[in-house]
Amino acid sequence: MTDETASAAHRQAVELSNGDGEVFGPLKGYHHETYAFSLPEGNPLGRRFQRGKLRAPRPGVFWYDRRCFASEDRLLTALKGRVSRIPDTVEVAENIFLQGFIEGAPPNAGALPGRPLTARHEHQLLQLFRELVAVKTSELDGVPRSCEPDGPGVDSEDSLGFLHRLISFTENRVYRDGLDVYGEIFERLGVRGSALEALKAPRRPFTERPFALVHGDLHRRNFIVDTTGDLWTIDWELAMIGDPLYELATHLHLMRYARRDAQRIGAMWAQAVEGVLPGSSRGWERDLPHLLTFKRTQSVFTDVMRTARMLSDGTDPHWRGLPAAAWKVRRALVAAQRPLELRGVPNLPQVMTVYTEWWRAQAG
Structure with missing residues (x-):
């Protein structure tokens, strides 16, 4: 790639890396142009990550799903310390963010669709469910929003109204x-x-349920198992504040579990979120x-x-x-x-x- 044909995102990745030869990408992805690169000494993410990732929104991209946060990076910044095993993010220049690149692969890579997660990863998924409903929506008021009418005036327990907005978008x-x-x-x-x-x-x-933070796209390719075997969650661009049951429905739909596994995951989800946000599993079945x-x-x-x-x-x-x-x-x-x-x-x-x-x- 020459200087004339390189995109702005690629040039920014080169500047943040050790050189053009250390930049990989663009990586596969629809909403963002993404590059991974080796991190030099003294980088803002410290020694925790060997590589960094720069994700630039693709201009004019068509959105098939409703979303509520204008910046994935700013959302990740707000969630630091509140949600475990998500990419570290730091703003290195105005509206330019460096993310930590999670080394690993999706769970059960190469396996047939529908295969359940391991017991360890199911436990970490349940931890993610608990942490999502534990985030107070007011703590995200500073993150720019891109969806309307999901502002303060919207009923925070109107699950049917939330569904209507999803249907209307489609x-x-x-x-x-x-x-x-x-x-x-x-x-x-x-x-x-x-x-x-x-x-x-x-x-x-x-049934009405109290609104919570929803990732909105929890499928196999948005999970990464790192080199120590832990499950990380990436790609938060479709996150919303809404009915927590929508999280479970989306996950079950995308993962295509066998019926018995879907029923088991649903029961564990209900127990997990109810213990953190009472009423969040109300009427779920x-x-x-x-x-x-x-x-x-x-x-x-x-x-x-x-x-x-x-x-x-x-x-x-x-x-x-x-x-x-x-x-x-x-x-x-x-x-x-x-x-x-x-x-x-x-x-x-x-x-x-x-x-x-x-x-x-x-x-x-």
Whole structure:
């Protein structure tokens, strides 16, 4: 990479490192342009980390999920000493932050999806759940917010209102904003926004729970097992203040546990958070299925658009990645077939054909 083609984030990483040859990246990631690099002597993070990480938000990135904090780095700074095993962060210049790079790999790397965490890592996950609900939301007032209307005037126990805001984001900022370009794909796959509207009215009364800090994206790739075997949590850009049960629902949805493991994790979560924030698990067994239905439905809308944007990103379509992306779309359709009221789900070749014909129509 030459000086002329290097991005501002890369140049900043070089300045913070021992030299251009020690900078690695950009690392895989959607929301941020990320570089890892060896840390020189006397770096602001001290001797605890051998490498540092610089994450610069990608300009103009499309957000598929609602988020509430404008700066992941400033949130991590506020959580220092409150939440264990998260990246250390230090501001090295105005709005430029250096994070400690966690050496390691995701848990059960290479294993089949759905494999549970080890007993040690489950214990540390429960510790994370407890620490999240222990954070007083007022302690985060100084962290810039990017979501509305989640300010002080929002009911701090209105779990149904919180769910409505999540649904409205998917309905308006993902589905409706994409209809002009991706409407044909949605129509041919049988996906309609009315399924989201129906989720706003649960069949049973929704329980109020005190709001807490929510990571919002606790899946396998956002956990790192370090060289000593401890579980760290990274990538906090989707963090919010809201219903703590949403944390459990998101985790179960993304981890794809077997039913017995999901039930066991749910019971342990309820016991863990209730002991710290009374009422935070209130009604969880009754409300969890509805939140899981939302997550399955949301995945369809986001996966449908992610695949289309993957094809249209750049001058040439990314045909090589289409089979895997189409398989993911089909899997999401199968999981959400009931709330989407689909009479049938297209097979993999049919899903691929929908995207191929859509791209050709766009290109023509």
